[in-house]
């Protein structure tokens with residue numbers, strides 16, 4: 174089936190005074206329609222910069238220097254819209270209405286001087302031709318749906334009057350109020366306690382069923398990915414090294430990096446002998462990308478004399494797309 178969103182060879186670089194940090198450097202991934210893609214990888218691998226680049230929400234010194242972000246229409250056959258090439262006006266229409274985003278820190282995206290309700294009403298009315306009262310009713314309904322008690326009253330609350338968990342729910346209500354086709358959620362539960370985290374993940378799954386929306390969930394927690402994802406994309410040093418069905422990627426990962434990640438989580442790698450080994454070595458500094466396969470200096474499967482020279486292309490192995498010379502050659 175045609176995906177909903179396809180990111181091809183996305184490159185977003187930070188152009189700093191003393192060099193260029195290639196934070197996102199050739200990311201390719203697909204978000205299936207109506208399903209959940211989890212994007213996982215160690216801190217600093219470029220997950221958030223990828224998410225922001227999709228909606229062109231990056232600011233200087235970051236700059237999108239290449240790639241395509243293709244949003245496919247429902248009707249098959251119609252040409253996809255490349256969000257990186259779209260006019261600003263068209264992009265503003267896509268934001269919220271087609272693709273909404275929830276950030277890790279809701280205070281960064283909620284206005285402090287407007288009530289929750291006013292912010293939702295404004296977002297809805299920007300994209301749909303509905304009256305103030307109808308939009309307010311939608312806001313109250315959505316606040317109730319995301320589990321905020323007494324939404325008739327809370328709709329008039331300011332963000333600072335809500336607890337962290339309630340603010341995160343309000344942010345999700347706002348993101349969902351325009352019924353987007355894709356919700357991008359960047360670590361939406363990391364700052365929350367375990368119980369609230371579980372409630373929010375359940376909630377996202379319920380709403381996905383109800384609205385049929387796709388979710389791109391960014392998380393560093395493989396347990397969360399195992400719990401909610403249909404597909405998993407694994408990032409390392411600014412690129413996706415592996416994407417495939419969650420069950421396959423998390424139980425029989427192909428890429429040596431994913432294998433090491435999965436082994437480092439005891440619950441997932443239960444069959445492994447050396448359960449608690451983390452991934453060997455450290456992430457190289459951002460200015461110095463290793464040559465060839467970027468993972469080769471830390472790779473236990475490092476076995477070909479080509480790994481430090483050839484940038485592996487993505488190949489299909491079983492149901493998984495993987496960029497590793499173990500599964501086939503072909504230079505990028």
Ligand SMILES: Nc1ncnc2c1ncn2[C@@H]1O[C@H](COP(=O)(O)OP(=O)(O)OP(=O)(O)O)[C@@H](O)[C@H]1O
Nearest residue numbers: 187194196215216217218219220221222223393459
């Ligand atoms: N403001 C900035 N200036 C320079 N470099 C930056 C800046 N923000 C991010 N980067 C670079 O981009 C890389 C990717 O950052 P990003 O926030 O996307 O990582 P992440 O995968 O979301 O990490 P985390 O799991 O910690 O949220 C970082 O390693 C850093 O080198």
Ligand SMILES: [Mg+2]
Nearest residue numbers: 220221222359
């Ligand atoms: Mg991040």
